[in-house]
Amino acid sequence: MGFSVALQPTNLLFCFVGTLVGTFIGVLPGLGPIAAIALLLPLTFKMAPAAAIIMLAGIYYGAMYGGSTTSILVNIPGEAASVVTCLDGYQMARQGRAGPALGIAALGSFIAGTVGLMGLMFFAPLLGAFALGFGPPEYFAITFLGLTLVSYLSRSTMLKSMLMALLGLLLGTIGTDPISGQERFSYGSLTLSDGLGLVPVAMGLFGIAEVLDNLGKRVRGEVYAQAIKGLLPDRQDWKESFWPIVRGSLVGFFIGLLPGPSGAMSSFASYAMEKRLSRNPEKFGKGAIEGVAGPESANNSSTAGAFIPLLSLGLPSNIVMALFIGALLIHGVQPGPLFMKNYPELFWGVVASMYVGNLMLLVLNLPLIGIWVRLLRVPYAVLYPLILLFCCIGVYSINNNLVEILIMIIAGVGGLLLRRSGFDGAPFLLALVLGPLMESSLRQALLISRGSFAIFFTRPVSGVLMLLAVAFLATALVPLLKAERERLAAEVGRDE
Amino acid sequence: MFKFSGARLFMNRSMVTWSIFVCFAAISLYEAGKLPFGRLGAPGAGFFPAALAALLGLVSLAGVTSALRGGADGRGSGTPLVWGKILLTVVALLGFAALFEFAGYLATTFLFVGFILRMVEGRGWLQAGAVAFCAALVSYVVFAWLLGAPLPVGFLHL
Numbered sequence: 001m002g003f004s005v006a007l008q009p010t011n012l013l014f015c016f017v018g019t020l021v022g023t024f025i026g027v028l029p030g031l032g033p034i035a036a037i038a039l040l041l042p043l044t045f046k047m048a049p050a051a052a053i054i055m056l057a058g059i060y061y062g063a064m065y066g067g068s069t070t071s072i073l074v075n076i077p078g079e080a081a082s083v084v085t086c087l088d089g090y091q092m093a094r095q096g097r098a099g100p101a102l103g104i105a106a107l108g109s110f111i112a113g114t115v116g117l118m119g120l121m122f123f124a125p126l127l128g129a130f131a132l133g134f135g136p137p138e139y140f141a142i143t144f145l146g147l148t149l150v151s152y153l154s155r156s157t158m159l160k161s162m163l164m165a166l167l168g169l170l171l172g173t174i175g176t177d178p179i180s181g182q183e184r185f186s187y188g189s190l191t192l193s194d195g196l197g198l199v200p201v202a203m204g205l206f207g208i209a210e211v212l213d214n215l216g217k218r219v220r221g222e223v224y225a226q227a228i229k230g231l232l233p234d235r236q237d238w239k240e241s242f243w244p245i246v247r248g249s250l251v252g253f254f255i256g257l258l259p260g261p262s263g264a265m266s267s268f269a270s271y272a273m274e275k276r277l278s279r280n281p282e283k284f285g286k287g288a289i290e291g292v293a294g295p296e297s298a299n300n301s302s303t304a305g306a307f308i309p310l311l312s313l314g315l316p317s318n319i320v321m322a323l324f325i326g327a328l329l330i331h332g333v334q335p336g337p338l339f340m341k342n343y344p345e346l347f348w349g350v351v352a353s354m355y356v357g358n359l360m361l362l363v364l365n366l367p368l369i370g371i372w373v374r375l376l377r378v379p380y381a382v383l384y385p386l387i388l389l390f391c392c393i394g395v396y397s398i399n400n401n402l403v404e405i406l407i408m409i410i411a412g413v414g415g416l417l418l419r420r421s422g423f424d425g426a427p428f429l430l431a432l433v434l435g436p437l438m439e440s441s442l443r444q445a446l447l448i449s450r451g452s453f454a455i456f457f458t459r460p461v462s463g464v465l466m467l468l469a470v471a472f473l474a475t476a477l478v479p480l481l482k483a484e485r486e487r488l489a490a491e492v493g494r495d496e
Numbered sequence: 497m498f499k500f501s502g503a504r505l506f507m508n509r510s511m512v513t514w515s516i517f518v519c520f521a522a523i524s525l526y527e528a529g530k531l532p533f534g535r536l537g538a539p540g541a542g543f544f545p546a547a548l549a550a551l552l553g554l555v556s557l558a559g560v561t562s563a564l565r566g567g568a569d570g571r572g573s574g575t576p577l578v579w580g581k582i583l584l585t586v587v588a589l590l591g592f593a594a595l596f597e598f599a600g601y602l603a604t605t606f607l608f609v610g611f612i613l614r615m616v617e618g619r620g621w622l623q624a625g626a627v628a629f630c631a632a633l634v635s636y637v638v639f640a641w642l643l644g645a646p647l648p649v650g651f652l653h654l
Binding site: 384 | 536588
C-alpha cells in the first residue's frame with residue numbers, strides 16, 4: 001500500500017523536491033531544517049496531505065545529510081547534528097580524502113536511514129495500539145516527562161531550561177481556553193485569540209535569531225574541495241566503517257525516540273562510543289573514517305526514530321516534529337494512536353517515501369557534490385537577506401497577516417537576547433506546542449479525580465512516567481542543592 | 497552574606513535577565529488572577545496560567561539568587577554582537593512589514609534586499625540594486641507563479 005502511494009508521480013516529485021531543498025538548506029550554514037520546514041509549511045496548504053508530509057519529511061532527512069557536506073569541506077556544520085562530523089571529516093578532507101569522507105557519510109546515512117525505517121515500521125504500530133488505552137492522566141504524564149527530558153538534555157543549565165519550558169507553557173495559554181472557550185491574554189487582538197502561531201515563533205527563534213547572531217561573524221572557512229575524487233570508499237574504508245554504521249544506526253534510532261535534540265545527541269553518543277570501542281582511539285580527531293561513519297549514520301537513523309512518538313502518540317519529540325504536527329493539523333489529520341487506523345495510506349505512504357527519499361539522497365548527493373561546493377562559495381552577505389525575505393514571505397502566507405511578521409520579528413530579537421544569555425529555545429518551543437494538550441489533560445484528569453493529584457501516580461502507565469520525570473528532576477536538582485548547601489556552610493565557616 | 501559592590505550588582509547581566517523574568521511572572525500572575533480560577537475538582541480558565549506564573553516566579557527567583565551568589569550560569573558564549581548591523585536589519589524587517597501590503601511584493605522586496613545590501617553590508621549601489629532586482633523577480637516567480645502563494649500587489653499593482 002505504502003509504495004503505491006509513494007511511487008505516484010506527484011509524490012515522487014515532492015519527495016525529490018524535499019530531499020533537494022533539504023540538502024540545499026543543510027549545506028547552508030545558519031539555516032537548519034527547522035527554519036526550512038517552517039518556511040515551506042504554508043506552501044503545502046494546497047497540496048494533498050501525503051504529498052505535503054512526504055516533502056517535509058524529505059527536507060528533514062535531506063538537511064541531516066546536507067549538513068555533513070559543510071562539516072567535511074569547510075569545517076562549519078550546516079546544523080547541530082553535524083558538529084561532530086567536523087572533527088574527523090574535515091581532517092580527512094585536509095589529508096586529500098574528502099571523497100571517501102563524503103561517500104561514507106552518504107552511504108552510511110542511506111544504510112542507517114533504512115535501518116531506522118524498519119524500526120519505525122515495527123515499533124510505531126505497536127506503540128500506537130498500546131496508546132489506545134491512554135486517558136488524560138497518561139497524556140499529562142507523557143507531556144510532563146517529555147518537557148522534563150527536554151530541559152534535562154538541553155544545552156543550557158537545568159534552571160534556565162525549566163524557565164524556558166515554563167515560559168513556553170505560559171505563552172501557550174494565550175488565546176481561547178480549550179475547555180471553557182474563554183479568551184485569555186489576547187487583549188482584543190484577533191491574531192492572539194487564535195493563540196501564538198507556531199510558525200512565526202519558530203521562524204523568529206530559529207531563523208531570524210540565527211541570522212542576527214551571525215551578522216558580523218565570518219561564516220565561511222576555506223573550502224577543501226579542489227579535487228574531490230574517489231567518492232566510493234575502498235575495501236579498507238568499508239572494513240573500518242561497517243560496525244560504526246551498524247552501531248550508529250541502532251543508537252541513533254533509540255535516541256531518536258527521546259524528546260530533545262535527538263540528531264545532535266545521537267551523533268555525539270555515536271562518536272563517543274566509537275572512540276571508546278576503537279583499538280586506536282588516538283586516531284580520532286585526526287581523520288578517522290569511523291568518526292564520520294558512526295555519527296552520520298546515527299543522526300540519520302534518529303530522524304526515523306523521532307517519527308514514532310509523533311505518529312503513534314501524536315506527541316512531538318523535537319521542534320521539527322512539532323512542525324509536522326502543525327502540517328498534519330493544517331490538513332485536518334489528527335496524529336495519535338488512531339492515526340494508523342484512520343489514515344493507513346498516509347502512514348505507509350510516508351514510510352515508503354522515506355525509503356525512496358533515502359535512495360534519492362544517495363543518487364542526488366554523490367554526483368551533485370560539486371554544486372553544493374559552489375553554493376558554499378556564495379557570500380553570506382548575499383544569502384542572509386534572502387533568508388530573511390523567505391522567512392517574511394513564509395510567515396505572511398500562512399494567514400496573510402502582517403501581525404504574524406511582527407510576532408516573528410519580536411521572537412527573533414527575543415531569541416537572540418535569550419541565546420546570548422545562555423537560554424535554549426528548544427524547551428520553549430516544545431512547551432508552546434505541548435502546552436494546550438498538557439493543560440486540557442491536567443484539567444480533565446483533575447475533573448475525573450475530583451481534585452486529587454493521586455490519579456497521576458495510581459494508574460500504572462502515568463505512575464511510571466511521573467516517577468521517571470521526578471527522578472530526572474531529582475538527578476538534576478539534588479546535586480545543585482547539595483553544592484549550594486556546601487557553599488553556604490563554607491561561607492558561614494569563613495564568617496565565623 | 498553577599499559580598500560585592502553596588503556597581504558590580506548593576507553590571508551583573510545575568511541577574512538583570514532573571515529579574516526581568518521575575519517581573520514578567522508577577523505581571524502574568526496578576527493577569528491570570530483576572531480569570532476564573534475554579535477549584536481543584538473543577539479547574540477554571542485561570543488555573544493553569546496562574547500555576548505556571550507562580551512556578552515561573554519561583555524558578556526566576558532561584559535564578560536571581562544563583563546570579564547574586566555568582567553560581568554557574570551556563571551563559572552562551574560567542575563573538576561580540578554587531579549591534580549597528582542588528583539594529584539596521586531589524587529596522588529593515590519592520591519596514592518590510594510596514595510597506596508590504598501598501599507597496600506590494602515586488603517593490604517591498606526590492607527595497608528590503610537593496611537596503612540590507614547597501615546600508616548594512618555596505619555594498620555598492622549597482623551591486624545592491626542588481627541583486628535586489630534579481631531577488632525580487634526570481635522569488636516572485638517561485639512563490640507567486642510556481643507555488644501559488646497569495647502576495648499583495650499594493651498601490652503600484654505590481
